[in-house]
Amino acid sequence: MTQSQNPQGPQGSDQSFSRPGAVDLSGLQGAPAGGPGGAPGAVGSYSVLLDEQNFQSVLEASTTAPVILVFFSRTQSPESGRLADDLARLSDEFEGRFLVGLVDIDATPQIAQAMQIPSVPLVVAVVDGRPMPLLQDAPQEDELRTLLQQVVQQLTAQGVAGRHQPRSTGAPAGEDEDGGPTIDPRYAPAQDALEAGDIEGAVREYQKLVDANPADAEAAAGLAMATVLQRTQGADLNAARAAAADNPDDVDAQTMVADLDMLGGHVDDAFNRLIDLVRRTSGDERDKAREHLLGLFAAVGNDDPRVLAARRNLASALF
Template identity: 45%
Template sequence: MTAEQQLPSMGGAVDLSALAARHAQPAQPQQQSAEGGAQGAPGVIVDIADAEFGAVVELSNQVPVIVDIWAEWCGPCTQLSPMLERLVAGYEGRLVLAKIDADANPQLVQAFQAQSIPTVAAVIGGRPVPLFTEAIPEEQVRDVLEQVLAFAEQQGVTGRVPVEGAAAPAEPEPDPVPPLHQEAYDALEAGDLPTAIAAFEKAIAQNPRDAEAIAGLAQVRLLERLQGKGADEVRAAAGGAPDDVAAQMLVADLDLSGGHVEDAFLRLLDLMATLAGDAKQDVRLRLLDHFEIVGLDDPRVAAARRRLTTLLY
């Protein structure tokens, strides 16, 4: 197969399961140790014989296995095999290379229908895919390996085997914090709520769709309203003045800060149902702040929004 050819459909592939089933408890493939093998890639480059083939078929359900059928007397193999080892090792566990000595393993040669040496194939999801039967340039080999990975992904074979010494995948860099957000966070850390509010307000003025700033502003305003006030004091004030809208809204703030979300929403919605004009608008805005604090995707917010809509129209 050349680099320009696409991998064939799996429909006509020979089923290797019968051969693999001959070894009910297959041994695990051993690490390639021959001279010229890729060092530092245990489990990625392996020598296999008939007894280990079941393990290779099983492994191919998690990661594509490249099969290199070679022989000591094969001149092209001396160029192709080291190249395959180096290229496969470079994929750091996304591919495994299984090397088969043709003279020592005639059953496997027959299973892969190898008519000449070298023969290179892949095993993906327990079934073989022929690749090429001669030494080809490195760039073409690399293209074939990329096609194998793409085809394996279509089959849902996307695993990776652990590779000793391989660098762990880098953690994605966090998005930089916008300067005004950072200013607000620094002010909060210092207990300076007015400065935090001003920073978030400026961020929203620059970008009215800044969801983080909108939610942050709602949270800091809640903290400011409750600053220096005890829970008993807030509830006593509201109990002594049931018609005081500001006092009732403050109790809702207290409920929300304590995690009693439904209670806060219910208090504000019931209060809003009794009001008109500017007072009703004030309660609506407080509710919207509470929605931002809880999170707009929270189902409790969705339920409260539905009732709010009925109160507005």
């Protein structure tokens, strides 16, 4: 997957989620709610058909967890229709990590005009109201699944760990039955703390979840990422890099830069820095560096290809 220039993601990351053919929709603006249009409805547990009436509410739901918009036309581009179907189907596999919004530009041309859609297919991720172009072609389902996994894993590494609740035709997209934003109640206290800037509170809430269920991978990843945020509060990146350059075997100096790289979306750089540190150190220092690296693995997700590769490199460094 090739990177391209995109708007900054969460936590100020400059990491992109794009592939060849991505387009820049940095000027994306929500279409006004209301107006004529067919009645929308859920087409899957985590996908919904969009029209002028619910389009804005779906964009607003991106403050809870990511929304992936797919613009398609079965008449102009049959492959775009197939892509929309694939995304709707795959969304269920991710159990609320994102909501797919399906925009049929034939049925809702006003949305396409308002969004200045250049062509279909077009897929855009919206996180906290900010758009990030993903692709404008129609990859096969396996490749699409891999792309979605990479998007979710990077967002988790950046502290975006909310979930949407399953959609129902009885509630508007992006809202629960009472009209409020949907969120998995297990993670709501930690997410609320993060949104309020209360990192210590988020750590406590995620720790409670992990203590209650050590097998909760989502809570473990949230705790690991919140801990990274806790460790880096008030850190100066330039000063940290200078300290690490002056003290190449100082575990605290190196782990600080690794944490800052993680927050900036430079996951491989963070991993490689600590793997090299493991190679250079021994005894307690080596153990400290290794344990810190394992914490970063948890923050990203143990199934992430970058983690799998780094684990192999770590094993080589150790043995």
